[in-house]
Amino acid sequence: MGDTVYKKRELMVIEASKYINDGEIVFAGVGLPVMASTLAQKMHAPNITLVVESGVIDPQLKLVPLSIADVRITRKAAMLGSLRGVLGCILQRGMVDVGFLGGAQIDQYANLNSTVIGDYYKPKVRFPGSGGANPIASHAKRLLIITPHQPRRFVKKCDYITSPGYIDGLYGRKNAGLRNWNPIITVITDLCVMDIDSTLYRSQGSPGSGQLRLVKLMPGTTIEQVVENTDFELIMASRIDVVDLPTESELSLLREIDPEGIYFQE
Amino acid sequence: MRNSKIMTMSEAVERFIFDGASIGVGGMNVVGSPTAIAHEIVRQKKKNLTLLGCNLSIAADILIGAGLVKKCESGTCNIGFRGIPSMAYSARKYYQEGKLEIEDYEHLAMVSRFLAGEMGLPFMPVMSSLGSDILTYKAPSTGKKFEIIDNPWNPGEKVLLMPAATPDVSIIHAQRVDELGNVIMEGFLTHTPEMVRASEKTIVSCEEIISSEKTRDYPEMTTIPHIYVHAIVEQPWGSHPTATARYYGCDVEHLRMYQECAEAALKEGKSGMERYEHYLQEYVLSCATFDDYLEKVGGVSRLIELKRKMREEM
Numbered sequence: 027m028g029d030t031v032y033k034k035r036e037l038m039v040i041e042a043s044k045y046i047n048d049g050e051i052v053f054a055g056v057g058l059p060v061m062a063s064t065l066a067q068k069m070h071a072p073n074i075t076l077v078v079e080s081g082v083i084d085p086q087l088k089l090v091p092l093s094i095a096d097v098r099i100t101r102k103a104a105m106l107g108s109l110r111g112v113l114g115c116i117l118q119r120g121m122v123d124v125g126f127l128g129g130a131q132i133d134q135y136a137n138l139n140s141t142v143i144g145d146y147y148k149p150k151v152r153f154p155g156s157g158g159a160n161p162i163a164s165h166a167k168r169l170l171i172i173t174p175h176q177p178r179r180f181v182k183k184c185d186y187i188t189s190p191g192y193i194d195g196l197y198g199r200k201n202a203g204l205r206n207w208n209p210i211i212t213v214i215t216d217l218c219v220m221d222i223d224s225t226l227y228r229s230q231g232s233p234g235s236g237q238l239r240l241v242k243l244m245p246g247t248t249i250e251q252v253v254e255n256t257d258f259e260l261i262m263a264s265r266i267d268v269v270d271l272p273t274e275s276e277l278s279l280l281r282e283i284d285p286e287g288i289y290f291q292e
Numbered sequence: 293m294r295n296s297k298i299m300t301m302s303e304a305v306e307r308f309i310f311d312g313a314s315i316g317v318g319g320m321n322v323v324g325s326p327t328a329i330a331h332e333i334v335r336q337k338k339k340n341l342t343l344l345g346c347n348l349s350i351a352a353d354i355l356i357g358a359g360l361v362k363k364c365e366s367g368t369c370n371i372g373f374r375g376i377p378s379m380a381y382s383a384r385k386y387y388q389e390g391k392l393e394i395e396d397y398e399h400l401a402m403v404s405r406f407l408a409g410e411m412g413l414p415f416m417p418v419m420s421s422l423g424s425d426i427l428t429y430k431a432p433s434t435g436k437k438f439e440i441i442d443n444p445w446n447p448g449e450k451v452l453l454m455p456a457a458t459p460d461v462s463i464i465h466a467q468r469v470d471e472l473g474n475v476i477m478e479g480f481l482t483h484t485p486e487m488v489r490a491s492e493k494t495i496v497s498c499e500e501i502i503s504s505e506k507t508r509d510y511p512e513m514t515t516i517p518h519i520y521v522h523a524i525v526e527q528p529w530g531s532h533p534t535a536t537a538r539y540y541g542c543d544v545e546h547l548r549m550y551q552e553c554a555e556a557a558l559k560e561g562k563s564g565m566e567r568y569e570h571y572l573q574e575y576v577l578s579c580a581t582f583d584d585y586l587e588k589v590g591g592v593s594r595l596i597e598l599k600r601k602m603r604e605e606m
Binding site: 106113151188 | 368384399401404484535
């Protein structure tokens with residue numbers, strides 16, 4: 027298996043799919059999240075229910091959709107409802123197990139920015155804004171963030187918090203009034219996998235800081251590379267593992283969903 | 293015989309859209325954009341508009357690019373596809389140049405605001421947005437954006453309140469509408485039903501007009517009853533270049549071309565501005581009707597191709 031040829035983004039998606047368990051409700055945006063969910067469905071989690079913010083409940087995807095509102099994402103769904111039906115009656119109600127997120131910036135507390143770079147009123151660049159991201163970050167029990175790893179992206183403090191991670195510390199979410207105050211957050215990049223230094227992983231004896239923590243390296247990556255590409259001090263887990271190489275069956279299933287390789291152009 | 297609300301696009305916009313109106317915009321990203329109605333608003337140059345919606349897409353961006361919008365209240369302004377979120381470029385340009393206010397919310401907050409509006413309530417509790425900068429910043433013209441209260445039944449629990457959103461008029465594109473204004477929508481609904489019922493008036497463009505006799509055979513299929521609808525315009529392909537479920541797929545090439553023109557206006561100075569103005573001139577202002585536009589984007593053969601695309605992908 028050592029000579030299997032794969033792309034970094036393919037391995038990110040394959041790794042992400044392993045954080046989805048069978049029977050769960052998964053809130054996915056289009057792109058790598060839908061790929062990871064569909065892969066999980068085909069590999070080890072046939073009973074997951076996908077929901078999408080436009081109102082789609084439980085689609086059976088064949089081809090990878092172009093956007094969350096692409097009709098491809100409605101294929102063979104159990105129900106086409108409304109935005110309120112999904113964001114209100116499923117997500118805010120507390121029924122979503124896993125939600126996917128991304129952003130232009132992510133900071134040391136896993137807060138995400140998809141609104142502006144620079145000053146809010148006089149920005150360097152204006153981005154689209156929250157969409158469904160903020161509600162996902164607020165209410166999904168676990169969060170999966172798939173993102174490229176670059177210093178300009180992994181910043182100490184986001185210019186604007188569109189979607190809250192742990193805000194400013196372990197109790198940041200609790201203080202802000204978020205009911206779901208200690209979600210499991212996993213960040214998967216082309217270099218590594220991170221989680222949150224929190225009470226949930228108290229093995230080290232510390233109460234946790236609510237900051238990102240390095241737990242796994244992508245094959246062939248070094249800790250130095252991760253540190254170089256992160257613009258804040260990253261906490262290190264007591265044991266740092268290496269992500270498994272992709273198997274032939276994982277790769278071929280993934281390429282079936284995206285035969286044109288739309289999401290894997292590097 | 294009850295009164296029919298069917299009229300031409302120019303009459304609908306003339307009667308129900310006015311300078312300074314707040315407009316609820318239907319559709320989301322690459323589906324269901326009320327493009328045909330937006331084009332007519334541009335031709336009639338209705339000014340100082342406020343746009344409300346969840347994911348404001350190309351219909352909104354054309355109104356912004358034509359210089360007719362002063363403010364958006366929305367979850368996103370996004371025409372992204374292929375998994376790449378891409379800011380609608382006129383919105384980006386006008387915001388970055390300080391010529392457009394964007395009141396940033398998120399989708400759940402926006403739909404909750406419409407939900408309050410449609411039920412005649414002053415505000416709605418929302419449990420997202422908390423801890424984010426959506427609560428830190430507001431647009432210059434906005435008064436009180438939100439309130440946080442203590443849950444009376446669970447002291448110590450914070451509850452965020454967002455004000456009702458009640459647009460003067462909503463603009464939407466639907467699959468089928470009867471002459472009374474009963475709307476039958478197919479595909480996912482996004483925020484459209486809540487937004488329409490929260491609005492003072494609504495203009496609906498549609499793929500097909502059906503008889504209300506037919507609606508009454510299966511009244512449970514009605515998405516929005518006629519009491520909320522004031523103008524009906526028959527305009528097949530009225531959401532091109534976005535898709536209409538079961539009728540046609542998204543014209544990705546045209547959407548990309550539009551975004552390139554709008555991006556040029558932001559990044560390439562005078563020549564870029566000219567390119568965008570040329571788009572408006574060619575595809576909107578020089579067209580007497582949306583049918584003229586449909587001819588220019590490729591006519592019958594292209595439209596049939598988009599129909600086939602929908603069938604193959606569903």
